[in-house]
Amino acid sequence: MNTKLTRIFAVSASILAAIHCIAKPTKPVDFFAENAVANAVGLLQHPAGQHHNGITYVAYQGSLTDPYVAAYNHTTDTWTGPFKAGTSELSKNGSKTDSHGKPALIIDDAGYIHVIFGGHGADESYGKNPRGNTHHGRMIHIVSKRPLDITEWEELDNIPPFGTYGHLAKLSNGDIYYFFRHGAHRSHWVYQISRDNGRTFEEPISVVKNLAHTDDQGRKYQDSWYCHFSVGPDEQLLVTYTYHKCWNIDVPHSHEQRNVYVMTIDTRDGTCRNLQGEQIALPITKDLADQKTLAVRTPEHQWTSLGVGHLGSNGMPHIMYTAGDSRGRRFKGPEAPYYFRYDGKQWTGSKNAFAPELSRGDMKFSPNGEIRTLIGGLGKVAWWKSTDGGLTFSEDKIVLANTNSRYLVSSLFSNAHPNAQALVAEIDRSSDSPNRRMYLVGNDGPIKR
Numbered sequence: 001m002n003t004k005l006t007r008i009f010a011v012s013a014s015i016l017a018a019i020h021c022i023a024k025p026t027k028p029v030d031f032f033a034e035n036a037v038a039n040a041v042g043l044l045q046h047p048a049g050q051h052h053n054g055i056t057y058v059a060y061q062g063s064l065t066d067p068y069v070a071a072y073n074h075t076t077d078t079w080t081g082p083f084k085a086g087t088s089e090l091s092k093n094g095s096k097t098d099s100h101g102k103p104a105l106i107i108d109d110a111g112y113i114h115v116i117f118g119g120h121g122a123d124e125s126y127g128k129n130p131r132g133n134t135h136h137g138r139m140i141h142i143v144s145k146r147p148l149d150i151t152e153w154e155e156l157d158n159i160p161p162f163g164t165y166g167h168l169a170k171l172s173n174g175d176i177y178y179f180f181r182h183g184a185h186r187s188h189w190v191y192q193i194s195r196d197n198g199r200t201f202e203e204p205i206s207v208v209k210n211l212a213h214t215d216d217q218g219r220k221y222q223d224s225w226y227c228h229f230s231v232g233p234d235e236q237l238l239v240t241y242t243y244h245k246c247w248n249i250d251v252p253h254s255h256e257q258r259n260v261y262v263m264t265i266d267t268r269d270g271t272c273r274n275l276q277g278e279q280i281a282l283p284i285t286k287d288l289a290d291q292k293t294l295a296v297r298t299p300e301h302q303w304t305s306l307g308v309g310h311l312g313s314n315g316m317p318h319i320m321y322t323a324g325d326s327r328g329r330r331f332k333g334p335e336a337p338y339y340f341r342y343d344g345k346q347w348t349g350s351k352n353a354f355a356p357e358l359s360r361g362d363m364k365f366s367p368n369g370e371i372r373t374l375i376g377g378l379g380k381v382a383w384w385k386s387t388d389g390g391l392t393f394s395e396d397k398i399v400l401a402n403t404n405s406r407y408l409v410s411s412l413f414s415n416a417h418p419n420a421q422a423l424v425a426e427i428d429r430s431s432d433s434p435n436r437r438m439y440l441v442g443n444d445g446p447i448k449r
């Protein structure tokens, strides 16, 4: 073939390729992104999304555990993004992937979008943590440069670097609450309030604290906690938490994680109360938690992993957690899902409230009294519902299903559009790729792209 012909062929091929690209049939797919990594969404780091004027904005942990933000317009059925919104200090330079800093997103009353991410107790180079210990990364707060525009972001230097498991909530008066563990494993859980659209935050308020102990055999340990915060009716905060006995020696270290506790914080005056209405001084210690706020005492050899807690429409709390046997080893699974509710006098609930393979999810309360839970696990994500106040649940609707996959669901967005209520990350067990598909799901399944 002479040179001229080769050139013609080459040009034709490139034109054909361009036409092919334009004319490529765009069969819609169920996912909106494929660059999520590891445990890309979770229940503690929340919300993962917010609905605002017909658009749902979402954030998830993408490549290198950096935060990515996308938006879906329900009127025009179009997607924007995902855009890389910031750079986490975790999982860089070949270090192990660390999912603790997955993002939480909230929109302030002026329309600016805030994302916090990247924290796992902060690297020791950030100095001494006044409320606990340090580990890796740094909690970073970024805000969109323009209202409701996810394309460009800037960092605000107004939160401590030490945060882990950041969650955000906005009250009806516009105050933004930022809840987090103030450091690594052995740190207080705190919250901070911003009354100026997230531009400044008041000093942290410690909710639970960690004391050092020595048992009767002279073995040393420290208190460690996992807390979930949610906003309920009358803007009461519900704090749901579990206790981890953190040994200084390996007995083994992660042998004991137990019990579920609840208490409320009144956002009008910051007072904390137990379910009997008794006021409790913060921060809570292990002794005080046992005396005043215990909801479920779990068996000694049961590894209890915190899920979520919410106040129902009557102001009574409901909690979900998972648990498995931890005898003689660090717990690795399998874990069973539990659902408990308080009726004003006592806690009732059960193991395997949902199918045993469906372990983690979130709940919401419908005006008709129905409780709906979105649960993910092995092989599927499904809505389950209860019409008896949470005593029993039945499967209502499968949202995603693939026998090769394991699904992680985010917490439910509090003000969601019915078609877009949570994010789901898919771990395809038949694939070696580190990347995960991300789905935005609602009542009837995922929003296609």
Ligand code: ZN
Residues within 6 Å of the ligand: 185, 224, 244, 245, 246, 247, 253, 254
């Ligand atoms: Zn520990």
